[in-house]
Amino acid sequence: MEVVNTVGRRKAAVARVYVKPGKGTITINRKDLAVYFPLEILQFEVKQPLLVTNTLENYDININLDGGGITGQAEAARMGIARALCEIDAELRPALKKAGFLTRDPREVERKKPGQPGARRKFQFSKR
Numbered sequence: 001m002e003v004v005n006t007v008g009r010r011k012a013a014v015a016r017v018y019v020k021p022g023k024g025t026i027t028i029n030r031k032d033l034a035v036y037f038p039l040e041i042l043q044f045e046v047k048q049p050l051l052v053t054n055t056l057e058n059y060d061i062n063i064n065l066d067g068g069g070i071t072g073q074a075e076a077a078r079m080g081i082a083r084a085l086c087e088i089d090a091e092l093r094p095a096l097k098k099a100g101f102l103t104r105d106p107r108e109v110e111r112k113k114p115g116q117p118g119a120r121r122k123f124q125f126s127k128r
Helices: 040-052 070-088 090-099
Strands: 004-010 013-021 026-028 059-066
Touching: 004 070, 013 070, 026 040, 040 070, 040 090, 059 070, 070 090
Parallel strands: 026 059
Antiparallel strands: 004 013, 013 059
């Protein structure tokens, strides 16, 4: 099996994921997972597809992350890994789909409108 290449997205973050057979190392932007995401919850989020399918020790994963914040990047990486696992083994798809890792979250930041301080917030109304 050669390298499987997939893309995951969330908000403004884009994750390009490269999966190949290996010992279970995860590298993000040429850094170890624990160095790039020091928070345990974000590390867990990235590993979730591997934990659900019991394939944590089977693949080496290299991820290029760009844009967005840390949470969006972690969720984009999760989606990319899930898509790659589906390409490798189609039998894993139902478990990943049930966990919700294959669905693109469509929520984006709403633009700021002219004449008001934010997207929805209005300046305080003064009758007089």
